[in-house]
Amino acid sequence: MIAPRVEIDLGKITQNARCLVRRLGARGISVTGVTKAVCGHPDVAQAMLGGGVAGLADARVRNVTRMRAAGIACPISMIRAPMVHETRDVIRCCDASYNTETGTILKLGSVARKEGTEHHVVLNVEMGDLRDGIMPEDLNDVALLVVATPGVALKGIAANFACMGDVAPTAWDMAKLSRLADQVEGACGSNVALVSGGGSANLAWALGDGATGRINSLRLGEAILLGIDPVSGLPINGLHTDAFALFAEVIEARPKPSSMPMRPSAPKYGKLELVSNGDQRHRAVLAIGQQDTDVSGLRFPSGFGCIGATSDHTIVDTGRADLSVGSEMKIGMSYSALMRAMSAPDVEKVVRHGLPVNGTVTDTGPQSLLRLV
Ligand SMILES: *Cc1c(COP(=O)(O)O)cnc(C)c1O
Numbered sequence: 001m002i003a004p005r006v007e008i009d010l011g012k013i014t015q016n017a018r019c020l021v022r023r024l025g026a027r028g029i030s031v032t033g034v035t036k037a038v039c040g041h042p043d044v045a046q047a048m049l050g051g052g053v054a055g056l057a058d059a060r061v062r063n064v065t066r067m068r069a070a071g072i073a074c075p076i077s078m079i080r081a082p083m084v085h086e087t088r089d090v091i092r093c094c095d096a097s098y099n100t101e102t103g104t105i106l107k108l109g110s111v112a113r114k115e116g117t118e119h120h121v122v123l124n125v126e127m128g129d130l131r132d133g134i135m136p137e138d139l140n141d142v143a144l145l146v147v148a149t150p151g152v153a154l155k156g157i158a159a160n161f162a163c164m165g166d167v168a169p170t171a172w173d174m175a176k177l178s179r180l181a182d183q184v185e186g187a188c189g190s191n192v193a194l195v196s197g198g199g200s201a202n203l204a205w206a207l208g209d210g211a212t213g214r215i216n217s218l219r220l221g222e223a224i225l226l227g228i229d230p231v232s233g234l235p236i237n238g239l240h241t242d243a244f245a246l247f248a249e250v251i252e253a254r255p256k257p258s259s260m261p262m263r264p265s266a267p268k269y270g271k272l273e274l275v276s277n278g279d280q281r282h283r284a285v286l287a288i289g290q291q292d293t294d295v296s297g298l299r300f301p302s303g304f305g306c307i308g309a310t311s312d313h314t315i316v317d318t319g320r321a322d323l324s325v326g327s328e329m330k331i332g333m334s335y336s337a338l339m340r341a342m343s344a345p346d347v348e349k350v351v352r353h354g355l356p357v358n359g360t361v362t363d364t365g366p367q368s369l370l371r372l373v
Contacts, residue, residue: 003249003328004288005348006341008038010047012240016224017051019238020203027212030054032077034199034221037339039063042070043351048224049074055095057219061086064093077122079219081132087111096120096155100134102145109151120155121146122194125180127159127173139180140187147188156194157181158219161201168231169202171210178213201231222335230335244338246293246331246347248314252285253323283307284323286314293341297334304329 021031033048033056035041040063045056055075058064064076078097082090087107090097092115099105099121112119123142126133134142139157146154159177161169174197181192197206197215200223206212222230227239235241258279289295295309300316307315316329323329333341341347 001247001350002348003247004292004341004346005247005350006333006338007245007247008041008044008349008351009240009243010043010050010351010353012243013044013047013224014050016227016239016243017048017053019051020220020223021052024206024218027206028216029197029206029212030217031224032057032196032217032219033224034058034079034219035063035067036060036079037221037225037335038342040066041342041349042067042072044225045070045072051224053220053224054217061089061093065089068093077120081124082108088115091115091117091119094119096122098122098124098158100124100132100142102142105142105146105152106149109149112151117151119152121152122156122158122196123154123184125157125159125177127161127169127177129160131160133160136176136180139184143184143190144188147190154184154188154190154192156192156196156217157184158194158196159198161198169198169205171205171208174202174205174210174215175213177215181214200229203229203236204231225338226333226335228335242332244333246288246298246333246337246341247328248286248288248331250284250323250325250327250329251287251313253283253318253325255280255282255322257281282318282320282322284316284318284329286316286329287312288347289313292344292347294334294336294339297337299332299334301329301331 017033024031031053033053035045035056036059038044040058045067057077057079059080075095078090078094081099082097082104084104084107088111091112105121108119123139124133125139126135143154146152157180177195177197181195185192194217195214196217196219199219199221202218203223206218222228223236225243227236227241229236258281289309289312291311295314298306300306303319305317307317
């Protein structure tokens with residue numbers, strides 16, 4: 001089979017989505033499936049929808065267009081603020097967009113009017129991640145502007161956590177977001193229907209014991225796709241962590257010393273020659289590199305370790321194992337490795353339909369952070 005490739009088990013993605021939808025539903029929180037890490041791959045989007053997510057969200061218009069072209073008709077939100085030059089495309093293919101800038105909101109309104117439609121605006125609030133977000137003290141004014149602008153309607157407010165910083169949201173943050181929703185309603189007399197508390201980093205809070213207040217939605221990418229809590233990096237109990245696997249082909253396999261003799265170039269070192277200490281290790285060179293994935297986010301089979309990577313090669317210490325040229329290595333991926341592999345043109349994407357072979361989810365044991373079942 002062609003390599004490098006990502007193999008995608010759609011059944012596991014559906015099961016992950018279903019599990020999260022069920023657990024969060026019991027807490028009054030709906031799930032929006034975030035497709036940006038898979039570049040809006042339509043089969044993955046459909047697998048999320050099959051698990052019952054209320055809608056989809058992506059950060060790039062191109063990905064949304066790809067899903068629309070594949071016939072996906074559910075509500076889709078742009079979770080990155082639209083660029084001014086793409087407002088028309090956003091109006092045409094997205095039901096809503098997340099915004100922080102009044103200039104962009106006015107442009108969305110005027111383009112929506114020209115297109116004969118109304119576009120939903122969600123206002124992103126800055127709550128400590130220091131990426132994009134309206135400062136809480138400015139939120140009322142921006143909300144009033146949205147309400148007063150024909151062509152756009154205020155749909156809700158949203159917060160981001162653990163994207164730029166490693167700041168995980170607390171119950172205090174969530175209570176503050178709830179209060180902001182009340183405050184905006186008081187100021188502009190318009191219903192704030194959506195209060196989106198954040199992404200997968202918020203699951204520990206959302207599935208905890210505390211009151212959820214007005215938070216009624218989460219936008220989940222990593223938890224659905226990889227079953228991982230982004231804050232701790234730990235697997236989430238009850239979810240599949242192996243819906244995706246990367247396969248790369250071995251193009252060289254041989255023992256090499258762990259360090260090379262120093263080759264002096266300057267004449268004054270001419271009499272010095274360091275020789276190999278005889279510490280020979282088996283290595284494999286894989287035909288995949290930084291251009292295809294985030295090599296630092298790869299998980300190699302146990303006993304193997306990554307020595308390094310260049311744009312097109314990855315070097316793996318295979319210990320005592322002498323692999324054969326032409327064989328494949330199955331590799332696990334972090335979210336950033338997945339994101340890069342899914343967007344790399346030279347990495348094939350192969351989807352597998354149907355339920356996982358044994359139909360059960362892996363119990364990750366006592367180290368897991370979140371207990372879902
Ligand atoms: C990527 C992203 C998400 C999803 O984050 P996960 O950690 O993958 O759940 C949610 N909201 C916004 C604005 C994002 O950019």
